[in-house]
Amino acid sequence: MRAILFTLVALLAGPAFAQDAAPAGDIKNGEKHFLSDGCYQCHGIGGNGAAATGPKLSRTALPYDAFLNQLRKPASEMAPYEAAIVPDKVAADIYAYLKSLPASPAAKDLPLLMGMGVK
Ligand code: HEC
Numbered sequence: 001m002r003a004i005l006f007t008l009v010a011l012l013a014g015p016a017f018a019q020d021a022a023p024a025g026d027i028k029n030g031e032k033h034f035l036s037d038g039c040y041q042c043h044g045i046g047g048n049g050a051a052a053t054g055p056k057l058s059r060t061a062l063p064y065d066a067f068l069n070q071l072r073k074p075a076s077e078m079a080p081y082e083a084a085i086v087p088d089k090v091a092a093d094i095y096a097y098l099k100s101l102p103a104s105p106a107a108k109d110l111p112l113l114m115g116m117g118v119k
Contacts, residue, residue, distance in 0.1 A: 021064065021065075022063070022064035022092065022095060022096075022099075023064070023088075023089075023092040024092070024096070025092040025093040025094070025095055025096025025097070026093045026096065027093070027096050027097045027100045028097075029090070029093040029097075030090075030092075030093035030094040030095065030096050030097025030098070031097045033086070033090050033093060033094050034047070034094050034097055034098070037081070037085070037086055037090075037094075039057070039094065041053070042054030042078070043055070043056070043057045044056075046058055046101060047060075047098050047101060048104065054078070057098050058098060058101040058104065059098065059099060059101055059103065060095075060098050060099065064092070064095055067091070067095050068088070068091050068095075071086060071091055107119075
């Protein structure tokens, strides 16, 4: 009886605890791997994204589980990154790096666009 109760509690409480449980990551190491593992080649330096190659990742709103799932089983065209290439620990570091990035400036504050009537 006790075992059944424990299992029930664990089953009911499990998902609540699992919510967005991003492991602590090493931001510096994440930045290093974002570059050395080639993420930047499609997602841009600083994860700013490029319409033709990969979406913006800077300050990603994806929960960690969804982020890791995209690496292992990409939604569409992105090549998969197996754990032998990007271990879970490194994935967590890259996630921490992306989360740590500053917000993008408004279009009107971009020097290149200043004076071009961008609001
Ligand atoms: C060859 C180009 C390419 C490379 C290299 C690449 N990606 Fe992607 N990535 C994409 C494309 C294209 C998508 C859009 C979805 C898809 O095709 O699966 C994407 C989607 C994503 C998403 C989902 C974004 C969202 O908001 O839905 C994440 C997270 C992501 N990539 C992380 C990474 C990381 C981390 C790396 C490096 C380890 C990486 N990608 C390397 C092309 C790439």
